[in-house]
Amino acid sequence: MPLLEVVDVQKRFGGLRAVAGTSLTVEAGEIVGLIGPNGAGKTTLFHLISGFLTPDAGGVRFSGEPTLGLRPHALCQRGLARTFQIVKPFHGLTVLENVRVGALARTPGFAEATARAREVIAFAGLEAKTDQLARALTLAERKRLELARALATEPRLLLLDEVMAGLNATETEHVVDLCRRVNARGVAILLIEHVMRAVMTLSHRVVVLNQGQVIATGPPAVIASDRRVIEAYLGEEYGERDTHA
Amino acid sequence: MRWPGLTALLILLVLPHFLGSYLLTVFIFIFFYAYLGQAWNLLGGYGGQISLGHAAFVGVGAYTTTYLAMTYGLSPWIGMLIGGAAAALLGAVIGYLGFRFGLRGFYFILLTVAVAEICRLVVAHTDALGGALGLFITYTGDPWQFQFSDNRYYYYIALGLMLASMGTVAAVERTRLGAYLVAVREDEDASEALGVNTFRTKLAAIVLSAFLTGVGGTFYANYLFSLQPNTAFGIPLSVEIILRPIVGGAGTLMGPILGSFILSPLAEVSRIYFARGGLSGTHLIVYGLLLITVVLFLPRGAYPHLRRALERRRAHHG
Amino acid sequence: MTVTLLGQAALNGLLFGGIYSLMALGLSLIFGVMRVINIAHGDMMVWGSYLAFVLALRLGLDPFVSFVLCAAALFCLGLLVQRGLVSRVLDAPHEMQILLMLGVALVLENLALVVFGPDTRRTESAYGLATVWLGPFFVDVARLVTFVLALAFALTLYLFLYRSDFGALIRAAADNSYGALVVGADVGRIYTVAFGIGAACVGAAGALMSALLPFSPATGFSQTVASFNIVIIGGMGSLFGAFLGGLLVAVAESLGAVLMAPSLKELVSFVLLVVILLFRPQGLFGGKTG
Numbered sequence: 001m002p003l004l005e006v007v008d009v010q011k012r013f014g015g016l017r018a019v020a021g022t023s024l025t026v027e028a029g030e031i032v033g034l035i036g037p038n039g040a041g042k043t044t045l046f047h048l049i050s051g052f053l054t055p056d057a058g059g060v061r062f063s064g065e066p067t068l069g070l071r072p073h074a075l076c077q078r079g080l081a082r083t084f085q086i087v088k089p090f091h092g093l094t095v096l097e098n099v100r101v102g103a104l105a106r107t108p109g110f111a112e113a114t115a116r117a118r119e120v121i122a123f124a125g126l127e128a129k130t131d132q133l134a135r136a137l138t139l140a141e142r143k144r145l146e147l148a149r150a151l152a153t154e155p156r157l158l159l160l161d162e163v164m165a166g167l168n169a170t171e172t173e174h175v176v177d178l179c180r181r182v183n184a185r186g187v188a189i190l191l192i193e194h195v196m197r198a199v200m201t202l203s204h205r206v207v208v209l210n211q212g213q214v215i216a217t218g219p220p221a222v223i224a225s226d227r228r229v230i231e232a233y234l235g236e237e238y239g240e241r242d243t244h245a
Numbered sequence: 246m247r248w249p250g251l252t253a254l255l256i257l258l259v260l261p262h263f264l265g266s267y268l269l270t271v272f273i274f275i276f277f278y279a280y281l282g283q284a285w286n287l288l289g290g291y292g293g294q295i296s297l298g299h300a301a302f303v304g305v306g307a308y309t310t311t312y313l314a315m316t317y318g319l320s321p322w323i324g325m326l327i328g329g330a331a332a333a334l335l336g337a338v339i340g341y342l343g344f345r346f347g348l349r350g351f352y353f354i355l356l357t358v359a360v361a362e363i364c365r366l367v368v369a370h371t372d373a374l375g376g377a378l379g380l381f382i383t384y385t386g387d388p389w390q391f392q393f394s395d396n397r398y399y400y401y402i403a404l405g406l407m408l409a410s411m412g413t414v415a416a417v418e419r420t421r422l423g424a425y426l427v428a429v430r431e432d433e434d435a436s437e438a439l440g441v442n443t444f445r446t447k448l449a450a451i452v453l454s455a456f457l458t459g460v461g462g463t464f465y466a467n468y469l470f471s472l473q474p475n476t477a478f479g480i481p482l483s484v485e486i487i488l489r490p491i492v493g494g495a496g497t498l499m500g501p502i503l504g505s506f507i508l509s510p511l512a513e514v515s516r517i518y519f520a521r522g523g524l525s526g527t528h529l530i531v532y533g534l535l536l537i538t539v540v541l542f543l544p545r546g547a548y549p550h551l552r553r554a555l556e557r558r559r560a561h562h563g
Numbered sequence: 564m565t566v567t568l569l570g571q572a573a574l575n576g577l578l579f580g581g582i583y584s585l586m587a588l589g590l591s592l593i594f595g596v597m598r599v600i601n602i603a604h605g606d607m608m609v610w611g612s613y614l615a616f617v618l619a620l621r622l623g624l625d626p627f628v629s630f631v632l633c634a635a636a637l638f639c640l641g642l643l644v645q646r647g648l649v650s651r652v653l654d655a656p657h658e659m660q661i662l663l664m665l666g667v668a669l670v671l672e673n674l675a676l677v678v679f680g681p682d683t684r685r686t687e688s689a690y691g692l693a694t695v696w697l698g699p700f701f702v703d704v705a706r707l708v709t710f711v712l713a714l715a716f717a718l719t720l721y722l723f724l725y726r727s728d729f730g731a732l733i734r735a736a737a738d739n740s741y742g743a744l745v746v747g748a749d750v751g752r753i754y755t756v757a758f759g760i761g762a763a764c765v766g767a768a769g770a771l772m773s774a775l776l777p778f779s780p781a782t783g784f785s786q787t788v789a790s791f792n793i794v795i796i797g798g799m800g801s802l803f804g805a806f807l808g809g810l811l812v813a814v815a816e817s818l819g820a821v822l823m824a825p826s827l828k829e830l831v832s833f834v835l836l837v838v839i840l841l842f843r844p845q846g847l848f849g850g851k852t853g
Contacts, residue, residue: 050438076440084438090431092496101428104421105440113421153440295658297665346841350657351600355791356840359833362788366830480784484669491662526673526780533669540663541651 001064003028003157003188004080009048009058011041018044020212021058026157031179031189033203033220035196037233041212042192043085046159049190050082051075062157076105081155083146085162085192089134095121096130098145102152117152124148124178140171144178151182158182160191164198172198200224208232257404261397269396275509276403277464282489282501283410284457287417289487290495292450293430295350298339298357299486301364302332302455304477306462308368311380311472314390321391325463332459333452335360340451344444358480365478379473382466391467399468406464407502410457414498417453426450427496458486481529488532492539494546503548511535569818571700576817577810578706579775581713582768584809586786587793588717588802589764595800596737596757599649600657602664605787606671607762611637611769612778613679616686626686627708630770634716637766638759645758650751668783675780683782686773709771716767717806720760724802733757737800765790785829792836 002025011019019041026032034042047053049060051072060067062080070078081102090098099117107113121130124144129137134145143163150158160179164172176198183189193199199206200220208216208223210232216223223229261269281303289295306328313319313327342348343356369377386394393399417423425446428436433443466472476482493504512528519527543550586608593601601607614633618624624632644667652660693704724730735746736753772778789812797808812832819828 052434052437071442072434072437073440073442076438082438084435088432088435090428090435092431093427097424097427101424101436101441102439104424108421110419110421110424113424149435149439293658295661342837342841348840351661352840354661355795356837358788359836359840363830363833363837366826366833370826370830484665526676529669529673530677533666533671533673536662536666536669537648540655540659540666541648544655544659 002026003030003063004049004190005061006045006049007059007061009045009055009060011044011048011053011056017212019048019055022209022212022214023058024207024214024217026188026190028156029183029186029188030205031183031191031203033199033206034190034192034209035194035199035206035223036209036215039211040209040232042209043161044212045209046082046161046192050080050159076153076155079154079156080159081150081153081157082159083143083150083161083163085165087139087142087146089137089142089145091135092133094131094133095126095137095145098134099149099152102149105153120148120152123181124151125174140167140174143167143175147175147178147182151187155187157188157190160189160193162192162194164193164195176202254408261400266396269400271509271513273396273399273403273468275505276400276407277461277468278485278489278509279502279505280403280406280410281458281461281486282493282504283407283414284454284461285486286490286495286501287414287426287457288450288454290490290497290500291414291417291423291426291430292447292454293427293496294447294450295354295487296357296451296454297354297480297483297487298359298361299454299458300478300480300482301335301357301361302458303462303465303482303486304361304364304368304472304474305332305335306459307466307472307477308374308380308462309459310463311382311466312374315380315382320389321463321467322389325391325460328463329456329459332462333456335364336451336455337448339455340448344447358483361478361480361483365474368478369474374474375472377474379471379477380466381472382470384470391463402464406461411498411502413453413457418498422446422449430496484532488536490546492535492546494548497546497548500546500548503551504546507547508532508535567699568821572817572821573814574697574700574702575706576814578702578710579817580810580813581710581717582772582775582809583789583793583813584806585713585716585764585768585771586790587797587805587809588720589761589768590790590794591797591800591802591805592764593758593761594794595802596733597649597653597754598657599653599660599758600664601761602661602787603644603668603671604765604790605785606668606675606780606783607637607640608765608769608772608786608790609675609778609780609783610640610671611766612686612773612782613675613684614766615770615773616684619686619688625689626770626774627688627712630712630767633770634763634767637769638763640766641759641762642755644762645755649758650754653754668787672780672783675783679780681779681781683777683779684773685777686770688774703775705774709775713768713771716764720764721802723760729753729756788836789832792832792839795836795839 004026006022006024009019009022022041022045036042044053048055051067051070051074062075062078067075090101096117099121100113103113103116103120107116118130121127124147126141126144126148129141134142137145147160147163164175167175172195179189179202191199203220205217206220206223207214208229215228215232216226260272264272285296285299309328309331310321310324313324314321339357339360343353348356368374374380384392386392425436425441428441429443429446436443488508489504490501491504492507493502494500511531515528515531539546590601590604593599611633614636615626615629618629618632619626648663648667652663688705694701695704724734732753733756736750793808793812794805796812797804816828816832819831
């Protein structure tokens, strides 16, 4: 049984069909990359999976259970955590206080949650900033904080939304490494990413979304040379050109 | 912060022996408004949900206790808890309506104002509660009826209330509710994604805040010996309540305390020196100017700035 | 409870509604342009009333003439408040803006209290007691003149906003302040003028109202609440909604006063506010929410 099943999910905003019948699965322990041009519906899909939006049609199952009607916090309790495309740190709180909120999801005891938070902070490489206010962190550090916070909720599936956007090469390497270590702990990851190199090296499988629909899915190597994918990103002529070359 | 705190406490404990009746009253109001401000602080400061209608909780608590005392002779010491519970119930209703319907920021403020005004008008039209004239408590001097001949008893009760509110908030700070409250204040969506039931968290905050405020209502009624709907439920009282934590530092433990020690003396001074011939309202001008100043220059209140200045001084000398 | 009686009440309400519309227009403009919630609105209005009162007392100016001066004076006050205070908190959280305006409201209301005392006043007007017949209804001339003047003011505002260059700039800034910045508009100045105009509306409304109803410093709070009631019903940020909302609310209040005890009227308006907040905070005409 897949950890996450998205079945023919649809969502429209007024006249715009943001997600037009998307299906995908994520198995336990997998890393699945979700790519596609801007406006393809990737973040909307995340909102639908994590309970921030309700699908107009279709359904999502997490651990075999339908998620319809469950608020995000309930899904988090069941082991589904997410980050946001534009990071949302708790600005007025320290890194420790930030991560502790996540830790409290599974560890109601205040002292134990604090201890767990410290562990996660160390794991994410943010130890030096433990008592710094979140608003004083650099973008790279905030992205890591966002990830650490979500990790502290002890998820089985982690949805990462463009966690590498805006980072330089070194910082991106660190995040890729962090994702690998998270996955090594048994956490499945579904990540939206535009940094192709990172997605291709990390993912076991890649799903390509365009205009709200899945146009291709498979291992990274296959996807990279898929004509439809190239077309979607670069336009029709490039698709033609590349397959002839 | 241990030694200065204990010293201050000690001073406050022995102060009544040195103060005359007037100054005693000033301190009683400092402690009492600090208490109410601290109760508000839970919802408004820590929780980030600003309410401009907290007087409603004072009024509900006050009227409940007084009505029970006058009609059934119930001791206000017990009535206090019932009054608090009644206020908590009102808080639950406001919270449920406001948070379930997604009212935030200004719309939530407006809801609290509207509810407070509705309470005021309903009570003013209810003869059983004294109507617009209000209720008057006859003086018996019976401690069991929460009446004392000596002002000093009120002093210690008010001090006790203030310390109790501080203890409550300090305790909440160290629990999951406290951590969740500030998270919700900072970012509701992020909190939800981290497993925080934002609705329940906010509801818990308003119920607790309302309960504490309602208990304060009993003190209010029995110290003033009278209750009028316009003063007990009115906006001026709500403003007095929020000013302490806002000026002192919303979301901090010492904020309302500091705020009260700044504001009450200020109000007294302006009442004495500016309000010649019984002109009321000058202290409110001072309040208004203070509010403007705080928002423009000290948006997080006096306490955070004070603490930073003290830390810098300590770093220099240490 | 004859139809004529109800019709009379409705007519009275409608004529009074012009003032409500002006009040609401001012508030809606300020919110629509810079997203600021002017809690000091009612207290500014009271100063408009006091100004008209003093001008009538000292210079014998009829409020139906002096309201222009009051509008101008409040315009200046608005400019000062925006320049000196509001502009500094435009990027601050909404709660901070509200607290700032609360401070301004406290200062304005209690300054009026200190200067004029707590007694209620009413401005003398030449049309004070005159009435005319309009079919089966009799009309307070004062009320009629107020309505016409309020309408004229609103019309002038409309022409300014929709027919002049600066008006277009204001509307642009209201729609998209970044966009306006990009095309080189001096957004700071636009905001200042917009706030001033909002204050001017309420100054005019206050002056006109002072001839019809008694007022005191304490009236400020209820005017603020009434303004917000109207704007929320009509839709925050929608000028058309504010205008229509003002007329609607005035008629409803007038009918309400006839159908039930006057003291309950306030209660009804607060309950109505709660209902609207819960079920349709964006008002009857949509409009942008905070």
